[in-house]
Amino acid sequence: MKNPLDQGPLSDAEVEELDNFLLDAEGIDESMDVSSLDGFLTAIVCGPNLIMPSEWLRWVWDMERGEDDPEFENEPQAQRILELVMRHMNDIARTLPETPEHYEPLLMESPNDGDPVPVIDKWCCGFMKGVALDSQGWLSVVAGHPDWLSTIMLYGTEAGWDALKTKDLSLDEHRALADGLGDTVRKVHTLVLEQRKKALAEGRSPGIVRREPIRNPEKVGRNAPCPCGSGKKHKHCHGKSSHLH
Numbered sequence: 001m002k003n004p005l006d007q008g009p010l011s012d013a014e015v016e017e018l019d020n021f022l023l024d025a026e027g028i029d030e031s032m033d034v035s036s037l038d039g040f041l042t043a044i045v046c047g048p049n050l051i052m053p054s055e056w057l058r059w060v061w062d063m064e065r066g067e068d069d070p071e072f073e074n075e076p077q078a079q080r081i082l083e084l085v086m087r088h089m090n091d092i093a094r095t096l097p098e099t100p101e102h103y104e105p106l107l108m109e110s111p112n113d114g115d116p117v118p119v120i121d122k123w124c125c126g127f128m129k130g131v132a133l134d135s136q137g138w139l140s141v142v143a144g145h146p147d148w149l150s151t152i153m154l155y156g157t158e159a160g161w162d163a164l165k166t167k168d169l170s171l172d173e174h175r176a177l178a179d180g181l182g183d184t185v186r187k188v189h190t191l192v193l194e195q196r197k198k199a200l201a202e203g204r205s206p207g208i209v210r211r212e213p214i215r216n217p218e219k220v221g222r223n224a225p226c227p228c229g230s231g232k233k234h235k236h237c238h239g240k241s242s243h244l245h
Contacts (some may be wrong), residue, residue: 100189107178117171
């Protein structure tokens with residue numbers, strides 16, 4: 001019998017299924033959406049140390065505290081959602097070393113009156129959450145190649161958001177930064193892969209991380225009222241986007 005985790009990348013319908021669950025499941029208010037999840041899993045795959053699913057999965061359900069769990073309707077639904085999450089992670093983990101030229105981040109897009117604009121802050125926030133799980137391990141990348149993560153930190157951290165307000169980027173500049181995310185991930189993964197090989201050659205094994213990431217108490221929960229005053233939940237108003245593959 002074929003292992004469900006070997007079924008290959010998620011289809012568009014499966015990506016939508018997973019995103020809908022993350023946005024609408026009972027019991028979780030600060031869960032990642034599918035784009036944040038993609039960035040998060042990418043950072044875990046690219047990280048220098050091993051982070052077990054038992055440690056990182058709780059942050060998928062509760063991006064702020066790592067405490068809340070979803071209320072699954074039944075055991076088959078729980079197995080299905082976990083399968084989708086793990087299949088997506090496995091696809092990233094296979095693509096980067098085997099066919100890195102095919103890797104692209106899973107971004108969202110804003111309709112922008114018929115001229116769609118990539119929304120990269122969600123993906124970048126997810127990636128930085130993954131980095132924060134092992135901030136010490138990531139020092140060699142962050143300190144050694146500060147320009148590599150500049151876009152991700154610009155769109156994925158509070159300090160970056162403050163800087164972004166002063167930059168007044170054009171849409172073309174914004175799109176160029178979005179287009180460069182794939183190259184950033186490939187460079188980081190190549191560097192970390194070389195570091196892992198060197199460590200193994202020296203008889204050292206990757207560490208296992210157990211560390212809580214930095215929290216962001218200022219973030220608006222998706223089930224909270226939208227700050228715009230529409231009366232709708234944030235996830236159905238200004239927190240809503242459509243997929244861009």
